[in-house]
């Protein structure tokens with residue numbers, strides 16, 4: 001069986017180092033907001049090329065903290081792609097803001113920069129870009145729009161740790177970015193974890209306080225905060241894995257290149273890239289008319305796949321008020337998308353077998 005993502009194999013590469021770092025934490029007996037978190041925050045900030053990294057409990061909270069720290073609330077509008085994981089949109093509506101959905105395009109699967117300006121109103125506060133499937137959003141036009149209309153740019157970088165746009169990493173392409181370290185992400189811990197990155201000193205200290213009960217020092221609460229912290233054990237595990245992230249992403253690129261050059265089946269539309277370094281291939285997304293049949297065919301041949309995602313956010317029960325709206329491009333992506341096995345620990349043999357089986361699909 002070729003797994004979609006073999007997390008055991010991914011993490012067991014670091015078994016000895018992880019064991020010893022966890023052992024050191026047990027010896028020390030300090031578990032929340034200690035040296036491990038501070039060290040990882042510094043290292044991840046350096047990796048992204050930003051001034052600040054603030055650890056938090058998960059990727060949803062990272063986005064939530066950014067919106068809270070900016071003070072966006074009731075009636076404020078935030079532009080977001082129509083085809084994202086529900087977390088991007090939940091972070092907006094959780095704060096009483098209005099998510100304004102914008103169609104993606106088929107070339108990048110990311111928000112279509114040409115469709116943003118018509119959605120900007122006096123109530124628009126920010127554009128949330130989502131580097132979906134691991135590909136950095138082409139930012140040029142979005143930077144111009146944000147400047148012209150005085151909007152913040154919030155990155156949802158949960159799928160794109162390490163991707164570049166014009167020589168800058170994700171996490172450093174807007175005003176603030178949210179990362180997730182959910183186990184299946186390109187940089188994943190062994191539980192939940194997340195972080196915010198930013199170059200804004202004031203925003204950083206505000207987020208740090210809000211994430212810790214709104215407190216800037218112990219028992220002194222200046223904001224109505226939340227409890228959203230990265231713990232010492234997860235931070236230590238992330239710090240073990242971070243130095244290997246670029247090599248892992250490079251292996252993903254090799255696999256993607258092999259798929260893109262060798263999968264030759266008229267039924268299957270392969271993903272496109274505009275620049276090699278822009279993509280870290282969190283997900284290798286293909287499109288096909290009869291997605292469920294392809295999925296079943298691969299399963300019969302012992303190849304696991306996934307769907308990202310089966311139902312568009314505007315068709316979900318949680319957003320009933322949007323169910324009659326139409327976003328045809330987003331819908332088509334959701335009905336046709338299939339994610340092939342992709343991970344840094346796949347062998348050449350496995351990658352070759354996925355290609356062979358797909359090429360025999362009719």
Ligand SMILES: *Cc1c(COP(=O)(O)O)cnc(C)c1O
Pocket residue numbers: 058059060061084085087088130156158159179180181182192193194
């Ligand atoms: C995973 C993910 C999130 C949420 O991360 P969690 O850590 O699960 O809260 C947000 N946005 C996108 C695009 C994601 O893929």
